[in-house]
Amino acid sequence: MKLVMLHNPLHFPHPVQCFFTSIGHMTDLLFMEKDLVSSLKDYIRAEEDKLQRIKLWADRLDDLSTAGSQDPEAFLGHPVNAFKLIKRLNTEWAELENLVLTDMSDAFVSNLTIQRQHFPSDDDQTGAAKALMRLQDTYKLDTDTISSGQLPGSSSVAMMSSVLSVEDCYDLGKVAYSDVDYYHTELWMAQALKQLDQGEESSTVDSVAILDYLSYSVYQQGELERALDFTKRLLELDPSHQRANGNLKYFEYQLSKKKMKESQEDEDEEQRTRKESRGRRDDYLPERKQYEKLCRGEGVRMTPRRQSRLFCRYYDNGRHPRFVIGPLKQEDEWDSPHIVRFHDIVSDRDIEKVKELAKPKLRRATISNPVTGVLETAHYRISKR
Numbered sequence: 001m002k003l004v005m006l007h008n009p010l011h012f013p014h015p016v017q018c019f020f021t022s023i024g025h026m027t028d029l030l031f032m033e034k035d036l037v038s039s040l041k042d043y044i045r046a047e048e049d050k051l052q053r054i055k056l057w058a059d060r061l062d063d064l065s066t067a068g069s070q071d072p073e074a075f076l077g078h079p080v081n082a083f084k085l086i087k088r089l090n091t092e093w094a095e096l097e098n099l100v101l102t103d104m105s106d107a108f109v110s111n112l113t114i115q116r117q118h119f120p121s122d123d124d125q126t127g128a129a130k131a132l133m134r135l136q137d138t139y140k141l142d143t144d145t146i147s148s149g150q151l152p153g154s155s156s157v158a159m160m161s162s163v164l165s166v167e168d169c170y171d172l173g174k175v176a177y178s179d180v181d182y183y184h185t186e187l188w189m190a191q192a193l194k195q196l197d198q199g200e201e202s203s204t205v206d207s208v209a210i211l212d213y214l215s216y217s218v219y220q221q222g223e224l225e226r227a228l229d230f231t232k233r234l235l236e237l238d239p240s241h242q243r244a245n246g247n248l249k250y251f252e253y254q255l256s257k258k259k260m261k262e263s264q265e266d267e268d269e270e271q272r273t274r275k276e277s278r279g280r281r282d283d284y285l286p287e288r289k290q291y292e293k294l295c296r297g298e299g300v301r302m303t304p305r306r307q308s309r310l311f312c313r314y315y316d317n318g319r320h321p322r323f324v325i326g327p328l329k330q331e332d333e334w335d336s337p338h339i340v341r342f343h344d345i346v347s348d349r350d351i352e353k354v355k356e357l358a359k360p361k362l363r364r365a366t367i368s369n370p371v372t373g374v375l376e377t378a379h380y381r382i383s384k385r
Contacts, residue, residue: 023358025384032115043108050104057096061088118124129175131192133184138292143191166195166202173213208238224255295326306335315342 068075068085076082120128136146145151147169149162164172173188195208211234219227228251234244261345293299302310314327329343346354362384366375 007145025354025362029118029120032118036115037114039108039111040194043105046104050099050102054096055098067101076136126175126178129172130179133176133181136187138295140296143187147191147195164191166192166200169195170205172211173210177217182217182220184223185213189213189217208234208241211237212241212244215244215251219247219251224251224258227251228255252344302335315316 064084068081076085091367111168128292132146135141135151136143139152141151145163149164151162156164157322169188169192173185173192176182176184178190189210192205193207193214196207198211211230215227215230218230228248231244231248233249234241235248239242290299312329312331315330316323316327328345331341331343333339333341364377365383365385367378368374
């Protein structure tokens with residue numbers, strides 16, 4: 001009996017799939033961080049217990065010293081008080097010194113040192129930042145959507161802590177800047193500035209630093225007027241900013257020169273050309289537009305008539321004895337070329353075993369350099385195999 005297939009809509013991929021680190025390794029990192037947090041809390045409790053003991057000791061001595069200082073001669077005339085004062089100074093203060101000098105962080109630091117060898121590298125962090133920007137381009141997402149964590153297809157659980165701070169947006173902009181990607185530098189620095197203007201606080205990033213990047217990134221994209229505006233705003237906040245003062249004079253000179261030499265028709269043409277190429281790197285792949293459309297579900301679509309010919313079925317491989325008893329679940333995905341999906345081929349237990357065996361062997365995928373033939377990594381191939 002043939003069952004009509006329910007077509008599965010294209011879902012937004014999980015962002016981790018675009019990072020250099022595989023989902024399997026990322027899962028390990030998640031649980032490793034959970035273990036470190038537990039270890040950190042143990043350390044905090046130990047420090048709090050230590051401070052509580054010191055506080056009780058200090059309170060007790062404060063009461064004694066207050067009572068004794070009211071009439072020192074009468075207080076010390078009592079032999080018990082004299083004995084206890086000598087005992088405290090000779091013994092108890094030494095014990096307190098040892099308590100204060102006791103390092104309660106040994107266990108946490110030891111655990112952190114062991115786990116640090118598994119931490120992501122600078123390349124992993126840069127790759128993760130570029131992955132977000134690649135998703136941003138592919139799915140035509142604005143920075144507000146990404147910063148708020150409201151990615152299409154994400155579960156409510158995943159969105160709970162998926163908000164980017166001012167520092168996060170600033171770091172994304174810096175990654176783009178280091179990659180000479182002034183288009184994304186502008187987008188993420190502008191988002192960081194927007195969140196600061198909306199009242200979000202940051203202890204490490206200020207408007208001056210953000211405006212410095214913004215003015216230069218828009219200048220590099222040929223937008224002199226906006227570069228000048230950002231520079232003026234920067235100087236309102238920090239009139240002594242040396243680079244901004246130099247840039248102000250340079251931008252004003254370039255702007256006046258530009259207005260003198262260019263006609264309005266030439267300017268319109270330049271802006272149109274710049275808009276068409278804006279945001280694309282020099283090594284932009286021609287095929288990228290096609291795969292981005294496919295990711296967004298904008299590729300070749302079947303007509304209703306073609307789709308009606310796709311089915312689900314139980315497959316017995318020509319009545320093979322094994323599959324007659326346990327037929328396979330088969331689902332048509334595409335008609336030409338004929339693409340079929342098999343369901344429930346491997347048990348969950350076997351899947352977990354394969355993942356366990358494969359995880360230690362995963363390495364960053366490479367490409368063959370078309371000129372030298374040497375295998376090398378590329379920013380647009382982010383899988384592990």
